[in-house]
Amino acid sequence: SRKGVPEVIYAPGKNLEVIFRSMEELLSHSGRVIVSRPSPEIRGEIIARYNPRYHVIGNWSVAVEDPNIPLPVLDATVGIITAGSSDWPIAEEAQLVVRHMGCKIIEARDVGVAGIHRLFPPLREMLGQGVDVIIVVAGMDGALPSVVSGLVDVPVVGIPTSTGYGAGGQGWGALLSMLQTCAPGLSVVNIDNGIGGGAVAGMIARQVSKARRANSSNGK
């Protein structure tokens, strides 16, 4: 699709017929499609229909990929960090998007601020591997993206998640804390918008990759 951002079908409120029709159209067009937030039933139906003819992946969302059409390949790396296990479904949305855009991906899971020491080794690893942009997915206190942004020298994209109840629940505490960050270099997308966060990181990666390649070819 335009901008290299994969078309994603947002499943809630759509019935199977509508979803299959859209999937067919997008598969025939680009050879891959992501369905975000399917119910378990819809997810089951999609897997039943496309697996194993297609490469079908994802534990919450579903990505369906035509094995005969290779994914694009970007010369850029995206880091994805999650604070807790309830942030995985949203992180997966972002991961599938950057995957379909062709990024290399490095992940670090469950490194929330309640045990901040767990964060340092994987972060060092990411920086060592030359990560170009880092997505940080965090709910509740939403503190992790600020901590990460204070520690790295690449752009950070914060994705607040709707975990948490009571005051500041449903992602509000996390979103507002991220908007109030005192660590410059952090921008955010909406609560639970893993797709959007992935697209932002993917677009940055694409721009970096273009720069890397343009010059490496220039150099020849």
Next chain:
Amino acid sequence: SRKGVPEVIYAPGKNLEVIFRSMEELLSHSGRVIVSRPSPEIRGEIIARYNPRYHVIGNWSVAVEDPNIPLPVLDATVGIITAGSSDWPIAEEAQLVVRHMGCKIIEARDVGVAGIHRLFPPLREMLGQGVDVIIVVAGMDGALPSVVSGLVDVPVVGIPTSTGYGAGGQGWGALLSMLQTCAPGLSVVNIDNGIGGGAVAGMIARQVSKARRANSSNGK
């Protein structure tokens, strides 16, 4: 006063006459008084009137202490950590309250999450000195109290401050992030309520001190 919590005069909306009258009454009663959030003018008038007859301290609030009446002494220590320089005036409110309650105090300033590495040495110092309760004062993202509470094994009192503008400004991002903390052991008081946060920490210290002394006298 009752509970050992010092009486504090909240200056906004009160004229000098009312403030002086209250101060006189409280000074004659307990030999000390705190005036919180005086305007610079009111602060100047208080200093002019009581200094140097009395011990007058505080850079934003003013505490006035009769040099002939010793402060109480608790056998307990309160740590006070601030995230940034705009949090000092509120931290000072808490500091004056725990001082008047007789606590030992250890401070660490400007150790916000934008440079989390600055936090570790003073925190280790506090724990080494056997701190009994830690007050963390932070505005904007309000991430610091969660990080601290995840690192220590004593109760933490979060005081959100009203620094920050836009969405989550006026302390809302900080308060909600603290309420959403994923690090158990953190409780909060209202935005900018340094007096209240100091009182909570002081009450904890008082209970610890009573326990320490009761038994040390028992032991004799």
Next chain:
Amino acid sequence: SRKGVPEVIYAPGKNLEVIFRSMEELLSHSGRVIVSRPSPEIRGEIIARYNPRYHVIGNWSVAVEDPNIPLPVLDATVGIITAGSSDWPIAEEAQLVVRHMGCKIIEARDVGVAGIHRLFPPLREMLGQGVDVIIVVAGMDGALPSVVSGLVDVPVVGIPTSTGYGAGGQGWGALLSMLQTCAPGLSVVNIDNGIGGGAVAGMIARQVSKARRANSSNGK
């Protein structure tokens, strides 16, 4: 676990398999575990599996305790006061946490401000028994923690609950009223956060107990 705060499994959104796997791990590690907010079905399955091999308690949450591993014992007492019957499930979360931390517990139920006279006898009893910290659980108007904090000389932890509908419902009226308390010495945790409120009280009790014991051993 770290800080003596028991590990708690938050059940909503987790399936039985995930919950059992976590429970096994925690039981094998510390001999006890709390599952908060299980559905009645999940609760039934947990009881069916562990009762009577283990000590299984709780009317809303479930605590499972290995009879061969004694609970820790702290030399400190926590009071728990509830305003109305709809506050019990949240108070139970706090109670199970402080129980697993080893605190002595004194309870007073249904002493809300609509009949304030019912509050005085149990409060006198608590103070007589030397309570070190009081948890007050209240929804709707959230007035009770302020009233209690005005009457006692120990720290008070307010837990607002989500009872109540309309404006200020879902715990907002209670939370905001507690944050606005005019009785210093009250701090709060988030709406319905019985686990967090219990952890704060338990941490205070642990610090008091350490002080009590350190000195009583010193005294010997």
Next chain:
Amino acid sequence: SRKGVPEVIYAPGKNLEVIFRSMEELLSHSGRVIVSRPSPEIRGEIIARYNPRYHVIGNWSVAVEDPNIPLPVLDATVGIITAGSSDWPIAEEAQLVVRHMGCKIIEARDVGVAGIHRLFPPLREMLGQGVDVIIVVAGMDGALPSVVSGLVDVPVVGIPTSTGYGAGGQGWGALLSMLQTCAPGLSVVNIDNGIGGGAVAGMIARQVSKARRANSSNGK
């Protein structure tokens, strides 16, 4: 005026000329007028103009009364209770309104929930004198009206005030706590609406007085 509710001039945003013109018209019509929330300057000008020709009262608002035109007299009593000293200006609005409606008035000041024991004697006094309706003016936690409503058997009118800063400040904590009251018999008016709260209590008193007199004349 209609309903026996005195006409009140809301001063903010009006200049002296407009205020004087309205005052003249209302004085010539009913012999009395209340100006609510005048600035100190406007208040000074009103006093300078009408005192001592007229009876001029009020420490925040100003009531001007023609000494030749007697106030109405109702055979009913209104109680007015304030939680703290910052609630007096709003309580005064209510007091001036019920005064102009002809009610007997009993007052109790500074009996907030932070020291609930201070409440009982004046409340017993009010009930002993046969109060017909009680106005309770409280800011911050707004707990007092619920406590009072739980203790008396007459209608209670809650007036939340805008004292308090941070979350729940500007009267929101107080208003929401009152709306969430668990003590039936309490209704509320808007934050700082002393005029409105006085009018409600005055209308109740008027209806009671009519009933009392209608029958006492019937009885003749």
Next chain:
Amino acid sequence: SRKGVPEVIYAPGKNLEVIFRSMEELLSHSGRVIVSRPSPEIRGEIIARYNPRYHVIGNWSVAVEDPNIPLPVLDATVGIITAGSSDWPIAEEAQLVVRHMGCKIIEARDVGVAGIHRLFPPLREMLGQGVDVIIVVAGMDGALPSVVSGLVDVPVVGIPTSTGYGAGGQGWGALLSMLQTCAPGLSVVNIDNGIGGGAVAGMIARQVSKARRANSSNGK
């Protein structure tokens, strides 16, 4: 019960066993009880159990009345006005409460401001019959209580209802419009709090009735 306000069982979240136990206790005590907001199933079970041994009424709530124990009788009249048909269930809560308190009741239904001309005849009728207090139940724009309060000379109790979706939905538009009323004499209870609004009106009626009777007996 105390204050003459009937005890009401709030059904949501309670099971049949708990409800029946409470009902038995209250019926044995006062001979009547109201159950508010029962599910249709619970409502059916209550009717099946008590009808026709008891007098069972109500289309949404259920009131159960022992035919051998007469209702109290007050010498005072309450008017109840509803704006639209979706306001009836809440109005019924208020009606059952004032009925159990012994008030005379006059009703006017579906006279919302979208056709304001329908309001005048029933209002004239109410005033003609000497109504002592008027309850106005309205959702959505919440305009009706202000219009009514501007037309009558008795106290008006506004009950906002949660009809309405979108911005200002769930009763917020109605509540805020009522709190902002420009017609003095209107006080409010919380959104959908028919029980509370009935209690306020009933308490006013009780005070009026006492006045009426005290004097009529005095007069003899």
Next chain:
Amino acid sequence: SRKGVPEVIYAPGKNLEVIFRSMEELLSHSGRVIVSRPSPEIRGEIIARYNPRYHVIGNWSVAVEDPNIPLPVLDATVGIITAGSSDWPIAEEAQLVVRHMGCKIIEARDVGVAGIHRLFPPLREMLGQGVDVIIVVAGMDGALPSVVSGLVDVPVVGIPTSTGYGAGGQGWGALLSMLQTCAPGLSVVNIDNGIGGGAVAGMIARQVSKARRANSSNGK
């Protein structure tokens, strides 16, 4: 300007130099300009500069009109109704806009719902004169536009104003009540947006006028 909507200079935050430069440009272009919300000083300076060379009108905003360039004339009529005197400045904005668009204007002032009987005569007058669209400007309870829309058969444009304090103050109660209207045919613009409300009514009038003229010329 495009759409026939006059260009308006929003004065807050602009200095006199910027305002005069814009005014000159717009006057030279169309011969008229409106400056909305000037401070009294800026308003004075504008009058001093343009009066009497130009036709300068408005009591809060300022409209400056070149006497040599006739205003457009539409064959359509706009009604403007205000609820209270604090709504006049906003109503004036709307009035100046529709005036500059060439509409006939009928006004009715101070006919708020607290005395609904005052509304009927001027409304009958408007309808009798064939008004094409009615602007209703109201703050506080915002009830008036719903009442008017329920009584007329032309489109109604509601302009909520920021009069009112406390909950629902700053125009929120009025806006939400209007959005929740149960009288179809009412649309709204933002709080205090007299310019926008005037533009909507003027655009409707322009469309009606075009229709009226197109056909009357067709008819010839």
Next chain:
Amino acid sequence: SRKGVPEVIYAPGKNLEVIFRSMEELLSHSGRVIVSRPSPEIRGEIIARYNPRYHVIGNWSVAVEDPNIPLPVLDATVGIITAGSSDWPIAEEAQLVVRHMGCKIIEARDVGVAGIHRLFPPLREMLGQGVDVIIVVAGMDGALPSVVSGLVDVPVVGIPTSTGYGAGGQGWGALLSMLQTCAPGLSVVNIDNGIGGGAVAGMIARQVSKARRANSSNGK
């Protein structure tokens, strides 16, 4: 019905019996009726009952039209633009209302701002056909009505829809963006209020049509 606005039955919360009773009454009266937001079951039942005796249309709402009673015919045209496919159900409400009012209708679907170039051709078409008023239905960012209003010279009615989750979800982002429009000539109705938006456009069309006809008959 009055104002030519069709009576609409709001289905949520009503059972089939109540709905059929209302439908019968309205059909016998005017020969047509719209049922908005029926559940699929209720929708099915309505179709089963009235089709094919009546003309039954609508994919989300249901309109039932007596084939023997012609719809009114207005000499005016309403444009309806939707941003995305999730806006169709709300746009349909508006479409059925203006259809029943007799307007000519031109539609443009799925021309949201994410691909703004798709907007221009249908908009040019609408303007070419002399559209008198345009309804723009948009959720999420709510940007489309502002863009359209900036491009046309007829009144625009914005209908925000509740598509969208997280911050600004449920239509709040769309509503607030529309209220903040910088393109004069746009007014709004509440979130998801397709009925209300249709009524506003229909009333404008009716006024235009009257003008068009009055003069064309005058002209004869």
Next chain:
Amino acid sequence: SRKGVPEVIYAPGKNLEVIFRSMEELLSHSGRVIVSRPSPEIRGEIIARYNPRYHVIGNWSVAVEDPNIPLPVLDATVGIITAGSSDWPIAEEAQLVVRHMGCKIIEARDVGVAGIHRLFPPLREMLGQGVDVIIVVAGMDGALPSVVSGLVDVPVVGIPTSTGYGAGGQGWGALLSMLQTCAPGLSVVNIDNGIGGGAVAGMIARQVSKARRANSSNGK
């Protein structure tokens, strides 16, 4: 400074002495400093002190640059688009930050959605010059970033500004509309946070520049 993001002094609440001290330190360290949101007085003092010894620029913020220390130079381009003139001060903050980070800058001013046609030429220009990331600064409806993001294939950073009053004012409408964008590739920073938005764009540019250079040197 770390990350290449220039240190910025946030002036509000700081006095001249504190500001000058910070400026000296930062100037001696890196040869440049930005002071954001100085009052006109403070701005004047800074200019008086540093001009012309230093290069002093900025119309709202002030950047002071040592002429002997060259700015860094990145091989990457940032576009900056503003919707209206009230967005300039915030856009300037971003511009000064990306300038100090060494980016090439292309600007387009006053191309808001109320006249969307003005947007296309400068946008085509930017894309033609190979812009790597675009900052879009917009207040009120906040529609522009969504429109831009739908038209370009580079990452877009939205900066909502606090222009606008009433509902959605102070930047809320703009922020929420941007968070709800239906054009993937857009991320946001907080309201009025030009500094933060500049830092995000600058970090992206830095990463792109590194890629461009790394390879061009590799190629050699």
